[in-house]
Amino acid sequence: MLLISTVSWTQEQVKDSILPVNLSEVILIGKPTQVHQKQAKPLASLDEYLQQSGRIDMIKRGGYAWEPMINNMATERTIVTIDGMRIFGACTDKMDPVTSYVEISNLSEATISSGQEGSCHGPTIGGSLDLKRLRSTYSELGLSGSLSSGFEFNNKQRIIGGMVHYKDSSFYADANVTYRKADNYKAGNSQEIKYSQFQKWNASVISGYQFQNKLIEGSVIFDEANDVGYPALPMDISLARALITSFKYEVAPKSGLLNHWENKLYYNTITHFMDDSKRPNVPIRMDMPGWSDTYGYYSKGKTKKDKHHLLFNVNGFYNRSIAEMTMYPSDPDENAMFMYTWPDVRTLYNGIYLEDEIEFSCHNSLKINGSFGFHQNKVANEFGLESLQIFYPEMADQQNRFLKSISLQYKHQVKDWFFSVCSGYGERAPSVTEGYAFYIFNSFDLFDYIGNPNLSNEKSVEGNFDIRYKTEKIKTGITFSAFYLPDYIIGIPDDNLIPMTIGASGVKIYEQLSFANLIHSSFQCDYRFNDYYSWNTKLQYSYGKDAEKRNLPFISPLQYQSQIQYKKNRFQTELNVIGNATQTNYSPFYGENRTPDYAILNLSVGYTFKWYSQKLLVNAGVENLFDTYYSTFTDWNNIPRMGRNIYINLNFSL
Amino acid sequence: MVLIPITQIKFTMKLYKIFFLFALALITSCSSDDDSTPVNELDGIIKVKEFTNDTHIIELYTSTGTTQQGYNEISLRIKDKTTNNYIQNATIEWMPMMHMTMMNHSCPYSTVEKETDKETLYKGYIVFQMPQNESEYWDLKIDYSINETNYTVTDVIDVPATEKRVVSSFMGTDNVRYIVALIDPKNPKVALNDMTVGVYKMENMMNFPVVNNYTLKIDPRMPSMGNHGSPNNLDLTQSASDEFYHGKVSLTMTGYWKINLQLLNASNEVLKGEVVTETTESSSIFFEIEF
Numbered sequence: 022m023l024l025i026s027t028v029s030w031t032q033e034q035v036k037d038s039i040l041p042v043n044l045s046e047v048i049l050i051g052k053p054t055q056v057h058q059k060q061a062k063p064l065a066s067l068d069e070y071l072q073q074s075g076r077i078d079m080i081k082r083g084g085y086a087w088e089p090m091i092n093n094m095a096t097e098r099t100i101v102t103i104d105g106m107r108i109f110g111a112c113t114d115k116m117d118p119v120t121s122y123v124e125i126s127n128l129s130e131a132t133i134s135s136g137q138e139g140s141c142h143g144p145t146i147g148g149s150l151d152l153k154r155l156r157s158t159y160s161e162l163g164l165s166g167s168l169s170s171g172f173e174f175n176n177k178q179r180i181i182g183g184m185v186h187y188k189d190s191s192f193y194a195d196a197n198v199t200y201r202k203a204d205n206y207k208a209g210n211s212q213e214i215k216y217s218q219f220q221k222w223n224a225s226v227i228s229g230y231q232f233q234n235k236l237i238e239g240s241v242i243f244d245e246a247n248d249v250g251y252p253a254l255p256m257d258i259s260l261a262r263a264l265i266t267s268f269k270y271e272v273a274p275k276s277g278l279l280n281h282w283e284n285k286l287y288y289n290t291i292t293h294f295m296d297d298s299k300r301p302n303v304p305i306r307m308d309m310p311g312w313s314d315t316y317g318y319y320s321k322g323k324t325k326k327d328k329h330h331l332l333f334n335v336n337g338f339y340n341r342s343i344a345e346m347t348m349y350p351s352d353p354d355e356n357a358m359f360m361y362t363w364p365d366v367r368t369l370y371n372g373i374y375l376e377d378e379i380e381f382s383c384h385n386s387l388k389i390n391g392s393f394g395f396h397q398n399k400v401a402n403e404f405g406l407e408s409l410q411i412f413y414p415e416m417a418d419q420q421n422r423f424l425k426s427i428s429l430q431y432k433h434q435v436k437d438w439f440f441s442v443c444s445g446y447g448e449r450a451p452s453v454t455e456g457y458a459f460y461i462f463n464s465f466d467l468f469d470y471i472g473n474p475n476l477s478n479e480k481s482v483e484g485n486f487d488i489r490y491k492t493e494k495i496k497t498g499i500t501f502s503a504f505y506l507p508d509y510i511i512g513i514p515d516d517n518l519i520p521m522t523i524g525a526s527g528v529k530i531y532e533q534l535s536f537a538n539l540i541h542s543s544f545q546c547d548y549r550f551n552d553y554y555s556w557n558t559k560l561q562y563s564y565g566k567d568a569e570k571r572n573l574p575f576i577s578p579l580q581y582q583s584q585i586q587y588k589k590n591r592f593q594t595e596l597n598v599i600g601n602a603t604q605t606n607y608s609p610f611y612g613e614n615r616t617p618d619y620a621i622l623n624l625s626v627g628y629t630f631k632w633y634s635q636k637l638l639v640n641a642g643v644e645n646l647f648d649t650y651y652s653t654f655t656d657w658n659n660i661p662r663m664g665r666n667i668y669i670n671l672n673f674s675l
Numbered sequence: 676m677v678l679i680p681i682t683q684i685k686f687t688m689k690l691y692k693i694f695f696l697f698a699l700a701l702i703t704s705c706s707s708d709d710d711s712t713p714v715n716e717l718d719g720i721i722k723v724k725e726f727t728n729d730t731h732i733i734e735l736y737t738s739t740g741t742t743q744q745g746y747n748e749i750s751l752r753i754k755d756k757t758t759n760n761y762i763q764n765a766t767i768e769w770m771p772m773m774h775m776t777m778m779n780h781s782c783p784y785s786t787v788e789k790e791t792d793k794e795t796l797y798k799g800y801i802v803f804q805m806p807q808n809e810s811e812y813w814d815l816k817i818d819y820s821i822n823e824t825n826y827t828v829t830d831v832i833d834v835p836a837t838e839k840r841v842v843s844s845f846m847g848t849d850n851v852r853y854i855v856a857l858i859d860p861k862n863p864k865v866a867l868n869d870m871t872v873g874v875y876k877m878e879n880m881m882n883f884p885v886v887n888n889y890t891l892k893i894d895p896r897m898p899s900m901g902n903h904g905s906p907n908n909l910d911l912t913q914s915a916s917d918e919f920y921h922g923k924v925s926l927t928m929t930g931y932w933k934i935n936l937q938l939l940n941a942s943n944e945v946l947k948g949e950v951v952t953e954t955t956e957s958s959s960i961f962f963e964i965e966f
């Protein structure tokens with residue numbers, strides 16, 4: 022009996038949208054999947070998984086901790102959450118996006134929502150990426166486990182991991198550990214990329230107890246990376262550590278006002294030690310540690326009344342971000358030079374999100390959602406406040422603002438055709454860096470950046486258009502998203518200021534352009550020839566210009582990806598081409614140069630061995646088969662990407 | 676897995692520090708001398724030395740308990756040797772003098788006035804533009820009168836060189852010798868600091884009056900960090916309320932700063948000092964701050 026209730030529970034969680042097509046893109050990671058969804062490289066990093074999305078591009082500063090952009094918008098314009106929890110990186114140089122503090126073994130899937138579709142988790146402009154924890158609510162009763170190991174020849178990456186699941190009628194627990202260690206990788210033509218090594222270990226536990234129609238669940242992720250090099254940056258990290266904890270209480274009332282009610286309290290703390298001790302020649306030695314602690318909650322409920330599917334989410338967080346810089350003069354008798362690059366900024370947010378999806382018939386629906394929140398920044402450190410007052414003598418220690426969003430989406434289905442039109446308005450607060458940076462050096466455009474506490478909200482007016490066609494054999498679609506961004510926040514050079522960093526070419530202050538425009542479009546087509554062969558193609562193209570008609574940075578040229586798969590019984594193989602056209606709309610004003618076109622070829626094979634209940638999954642492949650030397654438009658300072666790489670992944674499950 | 680966030684450790688460290696300072700304050704206040712004068716008379720100042728003649732003991736105080744090269748704010752009080760009382764109605768003049776091997780000279784100094792909110796203290800300042808050395812020294816002659824009776828006392832005063840440059844004496848293009856002395860910031864911060872400087876000219880060996888209506892341009896730099904500067908500094912001009920020159924110096928980080936100077940006369944002609952450029956790393960006149 023209890024088992025049945027569990028199953029229906031999970032089904033309810035999955036069945037979210039009314040029309041069979043959900044606009045959010047879902048990337049399956051660790052979730053037990055059907056054979057055709059199996060990955061060619063199961064032990065790929067989370068970054069590699071995310072890269073498969075048509076909306077995500079990863080900014081790469083080396084071999085580790087890539088920064089996801091959604092619709093060509095980076096961290097400050099998007100939100101990344103883990104099961105709805107807000108987390109903020111502790112690095113002023115964006116070495117530690119939230120995605121760097123989790124492992125694929127922690128996660129079941131990643132949901133990418135574009136623009137205001139993603140505002141359920143908080144104010145955003147570009148969209149949201151929600152990473153779902155892996156829990157064994159899906160698996161069978163009893164104890165199970167798996168061991169995995171991988172090796173990549175290019176950078177000698179060693180991967181080893183293990184998972185244990187236990188589940189009975191009312192209780193479940195999952196624990197896993199993963200360790201990765203890599204040396205420097207080699208770009209095409211065997212050119213070694215110095216300072217691209219990394220080492221990371223990750224452990225997580227999640228456990229829940231179900232009684233009646235209630236569920237309590239606790240979750241802990243501990244992640245620690247050491248000795249991580251960033252070849253595209255002047256500094257590396259000796260330590261990046263995260264502790265991510267949460268406690269959840271969920272109810273599925275059988276009657277009454279709500280169908281589903283979920284409450285969570287969470288806390289996470291991040292420690293980040295950035296230094297240049299491994300670099301032989303630096304103009305000056307420095308340490309730049311940073312800390313970020315976040316306390317948060319949300320309470321999310323769902324209900325259905327007649328044609329209305331209602332959802333609310335009340336959420337809030339309190340974050341404290343501090344970063345320091347200490348420079349050591351060559352004369353040891355001289356005092357060290359110290360400053361706060363993030364002056365202990367406390368951010369408080371409390372907001373409410375409401376959504377109503379009105380189902381006119383089984384073929385069309387209208388969704389209205391909106392949010393309203395209060396956002397406060399406070400500089401808690403007197404030293405830091407006085408530092409910023411050098412630039413803003415009148416600056417108060419506190420800035421308050423309200424953030425609003427609204428969006429309207431109409432979905433319509435005619436036979437195998439599916440259409441969606443969406444328009445929205447959203448606002449975001451400036452990030453800690455944009456508001457309070459104190460001489461943060463950006464190695465991309467070689468400018469020192471100063472924050473601006475007087476920035477107003479950046480706004481977004483967006484329009485989305487989506488057409489899909491789906492039959493047994495073919496699945497294809499076009500998405501088109503356009504953003505008009507008034508009060509666009511970006512660093513603008515101030516010629517009156519002298520840079521602090523040795524070798525910097527100037528100082529930029531975060532200012533607001535009257536507007537910027539961004540368009541992101543993608544095309545996708547999956548075709549199944551027969552039960553064994555399938556072919557899959559993706560195209561992506563973006564456009565971005567600021568108010569002065571200058572190109573915006575990190576805007577995608579034509580990107581393509583095409584793969585042919587063959588699957589029969591326990592065997593699968595895949596050939597895949599990935600490439601870019603030349604980036605012609607690059608942005609010299611924002612420090613970019615032209616990136617030439619490239620194309621690489623990848624090949625993989627996989628086979629599943631089975632003995633009784635044990636299974637051994639073997640995957641092997643070659644990436645960048647022809648050892649092409651290349652870099653893409655998202656590679657920081659044109660750092661070349663990995664050359665030929667042969668990998669083997671093993672997964673043994675009991 | 677017990678993880679104490681570093682920030683929390685810092686916080687507890689801070690608590691310890693506060694506790695420690697508090698304890699220190701208690702101990703020092705308990706052990707302070709049992710003089711009859713109200714304790715607050717000597718708040719924030721420490722005795723440097725006593726000058727003695729037949730009738731009086733003259734106590735000299737500064738905020739640090741020492742005198743040194745550069746600008747010195749000196750408080751003093753006069754104790755009657757017979758009654759042990761502090762004199763409240765004296766008229767005081769002083770005259771610092773440097774005894775060099777070839778000659779004697781004085782330096783810029785103020786008059787000595789009764790401190791407004793104090794009963795027994797008198798105050799003035801002296802700018803020692805040179806430090807003492809093995810054979811050359813400073814003394815201070817104090818002439819005072821109490822109820823129409825004149826007294827005098829002279830004694831040696833200790834003027835060691837400062838580690839950082841806080842006073843500069845130079846010949847201007849107008850062939851006048853000038854002295855500039857750094858007064859503020861005394862406790863520099865990473866902030867826009869108020870800056871105060873005294874600007875004097877040497878009329879002769881004994882007279883160093885304040886010059887009026889000049890401008891002192893500043894350009895703070897960090898030589899050990901590519902000689903970078905700082906923004907939003909305000910050049911120093913003379914204020915109406917006192918004779919000093921006031922402006923703002925912005926220090927964007929702790930460490931060693933060189934405050935490059937240019938002295939301009941009332942018609943804005945540069946009398947001394949150069950603009951800092953790629954090739955000219957430093958002006959010929961400057962102050963130094965390290966914190």
Ligand SMILES: [Cu+2]
Binds near residue numbers: 115116
């Ligand atoms: Cu960093």
Ligand SMILES: [Cu+2]
Binds near residue numbers: 897930
């Ligand atoms: Cu510096």
